[in-house]
Amino acid sequence: MTQTQLSRTVAPTGVPAVSLSGVTKSFGAVEAVRGIDLQLQPGEIVAFLGPNGAGKTTTIDMVLGLSQPTTGKVSVLGLEPRQAIARGLVSAVMQTGGLIKDLTVRETVQYTASLFADTRPVAEVLENAGITGIADRKVAKCSGGEQQRLRFAMALLSDPALLLLDEPTTGMDVEGRRTFWSAIRRDAAQGRTVLFATHYLEEADQFADRIVLISQGRIVADGTGSEIRALTAGRTVRATLADPDTERLAAIGGVEAVEVRGETVLVHAKDSDAVAHYLLTETDAHDLEITSKGLEDAFLSLTHLDEGEQ
């Protein structure tokens, strides 16, 4: 019986939850999105990772039907984004705003519920979000955390198939973050697709099934956290050395970058042994250190790489 439940969680038609093909978006002369192809499968938890101005927000706005792509096609569960929204299939939780201060918590949920054709009962949604106790409180008198729970209650009212989250756990403590993600995982196991924008690399690595790294309007990497780390598998060799021969260092096989900071030289390389060997045998280098890159470095190097291409 458990088996049947699991097999039913996959959308019967195999339609992707989100599909972007050849999507670009320009604002006048500025190209915010320069050609994105992306498909999200039902039940996936995907992190949308990228520096500010990478095009994350612009892309999310197009998935929500708030703006139209300049070229290309966006579809949500096989529908136009606005049609998916009209059927309550897509919800989004923004980090700030989006609430009226002089309404009570219950009125806000009732108001939102009244706009959909079908919703879960207001009382049940309040209960699940843990805000029944503050239902008659004015939104203005709620703490940031309470307002965030209210936003989630509103987003889950229509039982959406796709949930978009903008920096969802900002301001939450470790415990809150853990509880939050276990709830999201439970939802995803039932077929709800979750796409969240974040700049917490650790969070993306820990909680997403898949990380889509975006930089300068393009996808620069797409895979699991470990796959993305592997893309830039490499180490940093750091040593103290006056007047390093940077050209000679850069010529060593597998060297990606050479940085000189005063008396210190930093070499980013796939083959750290070769670099260490050269430094220790052919130069006066001392205090040599070798460190491996974390996801943070992978992120920086991938987004930096893209800049170099421009």
Place this chain on the structure above:
Amino acid sequence: MSTTTSTTLRTIDPSVRQVPSFGGFNRTMLGIELKRVLRNRRTVIFTLIFPAGLFFAFGGTKGWDDSVGYGNVAAYIMVSMALYGAALTAASAGAMVAIERALGWSRQLRLTPLRPIAYILTKAIVALVMGALAVTVVNAAGLFQGKAEMPVGRWVACAALCVVCTLVFAALGVFVGYLVPGENAMQVLGPGLALMSFLGNVFIPIEDHSSLIWHIAQWTPMFGVAEIARSPLTGELPWYAVVNAVGWLTIFVLGAAWRMSKDTARV
């Protein structure tokens, strides 16, 4: 054996989902919006109590019994005050649209099936209901005071025209709401409308039609709608008053639309 509840068995099937009728327009939303306005103490004082108070202050002045058209001066002042109250109410309702936009509420609503036209319709109904309430309060004050006199049909026609004319100021409210962001919009609209009312022949009737003030008055936004609202009483409707009202309505609607399109914030 089913230990799991029905919610855990649920799958999300897009084909069974429906779009709400009437673009999402519904009575629950309208009710909450009305309750919200009525709960706001400042709105209630400025739009319902203040105009009635002004009527009692002005309506009993010397010469109240002089005849004007089909009625008397007290009736003339009553219609003017009703218009003023309704204009204030409508302007504050209009400014609320801009405030909600600044708060990101409009963006939140765009993530629901609610169609913009249904939202605007709801806001317009709220503005008209509140405007009607303001008109009713001032007219009730007039009845209570007992000095205003005009035929019942003309009395009702004046009140109805007051309510319709408030839409001009709903558009002004939206426009000003964009120009002066946040909660400050009403602080500009309040004194602004009072000034317009003085200049527009609403608070104090300008007797001397050759005076400079009269020539200025004819061009101000309150003048036209005031002439229209009082026309059942006075029995006359100068063409320039109609031109004035239509002109200012156009200016305010275009201004509001212009600011809306200029608004580059994520909404």
